[in-house]
Amino acid sequence: MAGSVSGIHRSATRGSSVEFAEYRKYVPGDDVRHVDWRVYARSDRFYMKEFEADTNLRCHILLDVSASMGFGRPDGHKLDYARRMAATLAHLLIRQGDAVGLHCFSDRVVHDIPPRHAASHLKNIFDTLAAARPSGRTKMVDVIHGLAERIRRRAMVLLFSDLFTDVPALLDCFQHMRFRKHDLAVFHLLDRSEIDFEFDRPIRFQDMESPFSVITDPSIVRAGYRRALDGHLAALLKGCREFNVDYERIVTDVSYEKPLTSFLLRRMNGKGAA
């Protein structure tokens, strides 16, 4: 992980720490200062000596604050859940000397806090999270593409969203992030009723992000709804595995500590999709 300040994370790039990593052949353009002359003397070949580099982490938290994130139980909607997780992770990262930034977005980025590692920065993040309200339509694809371009240095990107958008376009965003060498972790938040769809009488379903509504008998559309949701989830999972995106699906009736612990343990043991 690249950073201007040394941290406790082992960097993926070879750096200037004292811990030897490996030899590799010299290629033109390599800094001749890192040529191991002793090996040259013995083998008459140029080998580059590489070391593990310890560096600080730059983390960008992308929080979807569109109106759909306001859906959920009366005691807590999806955005509440995401806020708690984001705050916890920000706290953990800053405590260990990493820089954390926050980008709240709906159809555009509504709050944009660049990464800092100062402890005072945490309060700034907490205040922004507390002030976030679910509103506006989702234009996640455009926003993520934009952020992928804006974040120049490699970074860890944590995305909190319900991902109710077109899957191929979304996977394009993820691919874009990965192309920019960002370490992307996606927290997919769903409410239990969105999965079960247990309604009985005719209902007018009002879209939370537009005036559009659907009047239907749930008993009629339940099967189709569940089929469509299953297809969406399966496509997301498959795409995330393909692009090596760390994907965590969370149902909001589960305590947030559980998926958080699962995520952190996974990171400790090595990155990978769930």
Next chain:
Amino acid sequence: MEKARPDMVFLNPLLLLLLPAALLPVLIHLLNRLRYRTVPWAAVMFLVAATRSSVRRARVRQILVLLARMLVILFLVLALARPVLGGWLGLGIAGRPDTILVLLDRSAGMSAIHPHRRISKRETALKLFEEAGGLNPGRAVFIENVLCRPQTLASLSGLRELSLCAPTDTAADIPAMLDSAIEYMVASRAGRTEIWLASDLQRSNWHPDRGTWQSLNARLAAMPQDVILRVLDLSGESRHNISLSFSDFLRHGSAEGDLVFDITGTGGNPGAGRLPLVMALNGVRTAFDQELSSASVRCVRRINLPSGGEGGSWGRLIAPPDGNPRDNTLYFACGDIPDLRAIVLAEYEAVGRILQLSCAPAPDFPGRACTVAAPDAWSPGSEAETGLLVWQGELPGTNLRSRLSAFVEAGGNVLYLPPAAEEFTGGTDGNGSSSFGLRWADRETAHADSAFRVALWEENEGPLAGTLEGHALPLGEMACYRRARMTVADGLRDHWQTIAEFSDGAPLCARRLLGRGAVYAWATLPAPEWSTWGEGAVLVPMMQRLMLSGSRRLGNVEYAICGEWAPREDDTWLPAGEESGDVRWNAGVYRRGRRLLVLNRPPEEDLPECIPPGSIADLLPDVRVRVVEDLAARSDMPARSEVWWLVLCGATAFMAIESALLLQRNIRQPSAGRAVVRE
């Protein structure tokens, strides 16, 4: 020709008003749709996808479910309305009749031995009913000719043990039995019905000339359910039969009396030889032979009455066993001799005098008495001991009518003669009502050279009957110069019967039977300027007979026709002899205190004339009539069948379809996205 009837009719058509209830499922569905609630929803993109993919199929299923529910209600309502199906479809599903109405004629004539069986026609009918009943299990209702009251039977198998199937000495009234059957069908709303009628087709039982047949035909044809009338023809002539029928018993003082009776022979050679008879009087039997000169003879037998008999003497005349054991006995009795009394209420004094003389020739004439008064001077009460009341003049007013009606119903006779005055009201009061329905209309006077002549009169019974010697009363010689036309109120025309009429068809004498007595109306007066009726050849026997028949109730012996006489509820009549019998349908002599009741068979039961079997279809042209000799043999009758069970099956089938559609929908519901979520 049978009238064309719709293929489907309903026994409970009023329930069809519930048919709109079939729309309830649609209404409930629409109400549910209108009562939707609004839910903010995030995952609308999946709803839209689901609506596109599955709504069409689900909607088709939902329409099918709604349709099934509507049809369930529709079919249930139709089943409750009890449809009856006709035409080819009805023929296809026709089965056994739902109800069998068994009409048994158990009149005296049905006790004749069946020509091809060794049992009576009545027993033959019962046997065939039982056999056919075994092939047609279903509701059976029994009606016999005496009580004419429908009785529901568990089955027809034990019909012969039923007391109501025992032989009787009554006559049958077939139209009345059919009327009772129709009333039962209307009241019970019976389904497909067969009427089984067993009869010997005796004309006197069928009354083919009676106007009620048209009404019966119309009512049966209008029945919504299929009605078939099967007539079991038992009209075959039985072997040689002699019947004895009572005509009269004439007292001659206290020691002697003449028993007048008729002997009628049918079959074999009835008109020849001597007939051995047995006379039983107060238990003492005497045998004698009676000469038979023809098939039908009237006989007079002088009887010496035993002296000192407490409550009178009674007896019976018995013929030897033959083709019908039921008509071999007649009963008679002789009791106290009442004085014959008459009251003549005449506004025309000369007429009153003539009438008085015809009733009681002299004031001291033994056993006869007649009181004459003006109608307006008469005070009711004196008629209690009177046999005849003659009313000449304006018909009595409302205040006297109930009194006269009670007098007639108790057994007295009333004779109305027209008013002599030129001006009269006719006999109606301000309300338009009249005495016994009778009203005097305008008066007619014959031309000087041609008087009104009597052409027809009842010679067999009543006051104008022939003499014992067989001579007719000389009504044909009677000349009538003036007469009053009589009219009868519309609703009472059937109650009045013309028993003598002029050559131009105008009635001379009309009679209305009421209770145990009768009301007569005579169109002329026994005055010389009116007619020669006053000369006496007709008047005297007529008045004497009216006095006699009206005074019978005053003695201790009463004669009546079996089946026509019914005891009052508080009367208990017991057989006078040792033989048992029911006063309602068994001929015999019955006693209640000092009073004797003599019941004999109806004389018309001895008339052998039958109607042709083919004429039944003419009597009931719009009804399916089949005359058969064996009820077990089914014919090719078109069918109209009750199909409520079929409609109920349809309702059940639609219920099953609805359940299957709902079950299918529930089975196809995927178990949410939980499996995917758990990954």
